[in-house]
Amino acid sequence: METPRDKETTKRSLEESRIETPLSVVKKRTCLAQTPREYQRFNMAFCGYKVSLCGLVLSAWGLIQLFFMAIFFYLKSPAFIEDLGLEGPFANNDQLITAVNRGFQQNAFNCLIAACLYIITLAVSGWQFYLNQKTTYQV
Structure with a gap:
């Protein structure tokens, strides 16, 4: 039994x-x-609360700065003439004007590409900030 x-x-x-x-x-x-x-x-958070907040601030700042720089390059602002990277002597004024216009256009395009990358960084930082804020208040 x-x-x-x-x-x-x-x-x-x-x-x-x-x-x-x-x-x-x-x-x-x-x-x-x-x-x-x-x-x-x-939780999918890979950076902390402070790092994500810093990323948000820097991304917003970089986005605004690069957007304005792209506008000023597009408008051919004379303040940015040193950033064009013109090389060599030019045979006539037409070649110089063409090179300057091409430089302004290329730099405006590069600033827009960098601003788009900052949009991605802003989205990732915002997502991380949201996840960290959500878990911070849990008891």
């Missing part, structure tokens, strides 16, 4: 030897992910 102690031992060994199927693991993970402690484990 089986004693209560043997039944308990048998029950424990059956529970320990049970193999988890992938479906049961998924069910456990989804149940665990709803608790605040497990939520932090699945």
Whole structure:
């Protein structure tokens, strides 16, 4: 006859030897992910609150600066004539004017490309700031 102690031992060994199927693991993970402690484990934040805030500020500043620089290059502002990178002597004024116009156009295009990259940086920093702000207030 089986004693209560043997039944308990048998029950424990059956529970320990049970193999988890992938479906049961998924069910456990989804149940665990709803608790605040497990939520932090699945968080996609790869930088902290201060770094993401710094990235937001620098990205916004860089975006505004490069956008205005692109406008001024497009309008051929004489303040940016030194940034054109003109090389060599020119045979006549037409070649100089063509090189200056091409330089202004190329620099305006480069500033717009850099501004677009800052938009991506701003989006990633904003996303990280949102994730860090969301997890900061959890108790």
